[in-house]
Amino acid sequence: MKYNTFLTLLVVIATSIFAAVAADHNDTKSAASPKPVDDDMHHLMEYVFEPAWKRLQVTMASEPSDKKAWKVMKADALTLAEVTNLLLHRFPEENTDDWVRLAVETRSAGSDFYQAARQKDFPSASKSYRLMLKSCNTCHDAFADGEHQLAP
Numbered sequence: 457m458k459y460n461t462f463l464t465l466l467v468v469i470a471t472s473i474f475a476a477v478a479a480d481h482n483d484t485k486s487a488a489s490p491k492p493v494d495d496d497m498h499h500l501m502e503y504v505f506e507p508a509w510k511r512l513q514v515t516m517a518s519e520p521s522d523k524k525a526w527k528v529m530k531a532d533a534l535t536l537a538e539v540t541n542l543l544l545h546r547f548p549e550e551n552t553d554d555w556v557r558l559a560v561e562t563r564s565a566g567s568d569f570y571q572a573a574r575q576k577d578f579p580s581a582s583k584s585y586r587l588m589l590k591s592c593n594t595c596h597d598a599f600a601d602g603e604h605q606l607a608p
């Protein structure tokens with residue numbers, strides 16, 4: 457084999473390996489991006505958001521008296537703050553900017569709520585919990601015909 461032919465062959469092999477590795481990397485990246493398991497907004501709200509809020513109505517009625525009750529609050533606060541991220545790749549057909557703004561607002565109040573629960577600061581947790589629900593409700597006003605006004 458001539459030296460030049462050998463070099464060309466080497467370049468071809470190296471390029472194919474590089475392309476294969478890149479393709480594999482792209483496959484991994486696409487598999488790693490979150491995809492809705494059920495893209496029905498009603499189901500997401502009813503089965504993921506609603507149970508956490510219902511539990512919080514009970515938990516937030518009075519200051520927790522033991523570690524276990526604080527843990528329940530932290531769990532539901534973090535759940536709502538984190539699942540709000542799922543709203544950021546499920547967009548309505550129009551007014552996406554408002555949707556994103558309200559989801560970010562909800563997540564931010566939810567995050568403050570979670571941090572206050574971690575500090576066992578009930579007054580501050582209560583305040584952020586109510587603020588979070590206000591954002592939930594503002595989104596329901598705008599995107600669910602004003603239905604589902606959730607009480608603290």
Ligand code: HEC
Nearest residue numbers: 497498501502505506509536558559562592595599600604
């Ligand atoms: C960015 C918009 C948005 C935010 C933020 C939002 N929701 Fe919703 N939610 C909706 C929409 C849209 C519906 C109506 C879904 C449907 O029935 O098609 C809904 C419906 C609901 C329902 C009624 C479900 C049922 O069974 O009918 C509950 C409960 C609910 N949301 C809880 C929450 C809670 C709790 C939060 C805040 C932590 C929240 N949502 C934040 C958009 C939002």
